[in-house]
Amino acid sequence: MALKLRRLSNALGVEVCDLDLRKPMSESTFGEIYSAFLQYGILLFRNQDISREQHIEFSRRFGELDDHASLPRDRHPDYPEILLVTNRPNPDGTPSESRYTGRSWHTDMSYTTRPALGSLLRCYNLPEVGGDTLFANMYLAYDTLSEGMKKLIADLHGIHLSGTRKINVADAGEARRAEVMKLNPPIAQPVVRVHPETGRKALYLGEKVKRFDGMTEEESKPLIDYLNRHATRPEFVFRQQWRENDLLVWDNRCTLHQALGDFDETQLRHMERTTVLGTPSGYIAAA
Numbered sequence: 001m002a003l004k005l006r007r008l009s010n011a012l013g014v015e016v017c018d019l020d021l022r023k024p025m026s027e028s029t030f031g032e033i034y035s036a037f038l039q040y041g042i043l044l045f046r047n048q049d050i051s052r053e054q055h056i057e058f059s060r061r062f063g064e065l066d067d068h069a070s071l072p073r074d075r076h077p078d079y080p081e082i083l084l085v086t087n088r089p090n091p092d093g094t095p096s097e098s099r100y101t102g103r104s105w106h107t108d109m110s111y112t113t114r115p116a117l118g119s120l121l122r123c124y125n126l127p128e129v130g131g132d133t134l135f136a137n138m139y140l141a142y143d144t145l146s147e148g149m150k151k152l153i154a155d156l157h158g159i160h161l162s163g164t165r166k167i168n169v170a171d172a173g174e175a176r177r178a179e180v181m182k183l184n185p186p187i188a189q190p191v192v193r194v195h196p197e198t199g200r201k202a203l204y205l206g207e208k209v210k211r212f213d214g215m216t217e218e219e220s221k222p223l224i225d226y227l228n229r230h231a232t233r234p235e236f237v238f239r240q241q242w243r244e245n246d247l248l249v250w251d252n253r254c255t256l257h258q259a260l261g262d263f264d265e266t267q268l269r270h271m272e273r274t275t276v277l278g279t280p281s282g283y284i285a286a287a
């Protein structure tokens, strides 16, 4: 079966049209889907009224799934493979821990030594307007650097921290910050990462990176800021305007993303994500 693909932006992404993920899928159709995933970095499936089991089952075709042990409070109580990204209050009325998830440019689980291969985010509830997500193509970001800059960053490692910024914003307190830091020590990742499947070089950075290994924050900041600004220029970006029952899949090894928070926080935005584990990368750095 030849997939019907529709480009989503000049930089990255395709919609996979006319496919019902509730129906059985042959290996060869999934092979085409996976090729498109590697080629375009993002796949969008619209109108997918799938169950959580179907979400998990489809995700497993991309690889082994994370059980989100590093984010115990954000995972679905009955499905450890599903991470909640929601502003729906907890059953006891307290605010959801995940209401600010993804509000800065990042790539999933880069703060672990087995960062995510891909993520599959399903949209359940949307505010009246907004709630969009941006994605950036990190191959393009790398390819468009000067040869001098490529040489300069070739051997650098960025220190990736888990969602402590999010936690600060959420005012969750010192105990929660300490818990997350214990579960997620700082991890050094190559700034230029070779994609394990395509062999292409991509920038691997984002706003969770505050310094390079072996350098101070003050020394690192100008270059990190420049690279992040360069990587997220509008021409490298796709903006996802969600519809209910969208399922969006992204390749974390060659893209960055950011949830914009461009909506009325009193309205419900409820998303659920599975995370496909990638190959080992990086090392634990000194705190």
Ligand SMILES: O=C(O)CCC(=O)C(=O)O
Residues within 6 Å of the ligand: 085, 101, 102, 103, 108, 121, 131, 132, 133, 257, 258, 259, 260, 271, 273
């Ligand atoms: O809510 C979104 O649009 C994106 C969430 C996100 O950044 C993530 O799941 O990593």
